[in-house]
Amino acid sequence: MKDSLRVAWVHRYLIKSKCFWSVKATALSSGFWRRLLKLRGMARGLLRHKVGLGVCTSLWLDYWLPNGPISSQIGLTVLEILQMDYQVKVDSLISNFQWTIPSSLQQNYFFQSKHFLSQLHSLPDPTPTQDVIQWLPSAPRDYSHRLTRDYFTPPSLLFSCSHLIWFKHHIPKHGRIAWLALRHRLYTLDSKPMRHKHKTNACYLCLAGWESLDHLFFQCKFSRVILEFMQHAAGFYILPNNWTELMHCVVC
Numbered sequence: 462m463k464d465s466l467r468v469a470w471v472h473r474y475l476i477k478s479k480c481f482w483s484v485k486a487t488a489l490s491s492g493f494w495r496r497l498l499k500l501r502g503m504a505r506g507l508l509r510h511k512v513g514l515g516v517c518t519s520l521w522l523d524y525w526l527p528n529g530p531i532s533s534q535i536g537l538t539v540l541e542i543l544q545m546d547y548q549v550k551v552d553s554l555i556s557n558f559q560w561t562i563p564s565s566l567q568q569n570y571f572f573q574s575k576h577f578l579s580q581l582h583s584l585p586d587p588t589p590t591q592d593v594i595q596w597l598p599s600a601p602r603d604y605s606h607r608l609t610r611d612y613f614t615p616p617s618l619l620f621s622c623s624h625l626i627w628f629k630h631h632i633p634k635h636g637r638i639a640w641l642a643l644r645h646r647l648y649t650l651d652s653k654p655m656r657h658k659h660k661t662n663a664c665y666l667c668l669a670g671w672e673s674l675d676h677l678f679f680q681c682k683f684s685r686v687i688l689e690f691m692q693h694a695a696g697f698y699i700l701p702n703n704w705t706e707l708m709h710c711v712v713c
């Protein structure tokens with residue numbers, strides 16, 4: 462995944478030399494990129510940095526203090542007003558494997574506050590090892606798509622949806638497709654097995670987005686027309702944007 466062509470393309474043309482956590486969508490940004498950027502807040506809360514040398518951990522943006530990223534504690538807007546450099550790493554607070562506040566930051570009120578100092582002193586001393594980054598739904602040093610999927614769509618939520626799919630007069634083919642889609646097991650062009658078979662993962666219907674489960678059923682302009690028709694027919698107030706929203710709509 463890390464070395465895939467798509468990831469390399471995103472780094473080169475979308476992130477460029479900026480920091481992923483602070484990059485902003487532009488008027489030319491695609492719907493896919495905008496949606497991905499909107500998920501950052503959710504993803505950031507699930508990444509934890511255990512500081513070793515501190516060279517892979519952003520001082521301002523990463524979750525390395527017990528109370529969360531400094532940017533969340535004092536606000537991203539404040540950092541922008543103070544023109545703080547997002548490239549600064551936690552190693553700037555480390556000297557001889559001890560926590561030390563450099564003179565450049567001693568004028569900053571936050572670094573002198575008890576709120577920050579108590580968090581810093583609750584951490585173990587830095588060690589001469591690489592920083593460890595953990596994605597909370599998975600085991601340390603690992604990423605599991607299945608565990609991540611289960612984290613956002615718990616099996617219990619799936620179970621509570623089952624009667625909406627396997628009811629007395631259900632159409633078997635429709636039920637099978639809906640069940641696979643709810644479990645993220647329905648192959649679309651952006652899924653790994655299909656990527657090897659097709660040269661493009663653009664949606665065949667609109668050619669304006671990548672064919673993912675959520676795009677195909679909820680976000681494609683053709684699907685949207687059908688969804689809106691069904692919304693009026695069924696009297697729903699909310700038009701879901703993805704399968705998870707749909708599950709929450711019908712269960713809650």
Ligand SMILES: [Zn+2]
Nearest residue numbers: 664666667681
């Ligand atoms: Zn489409």
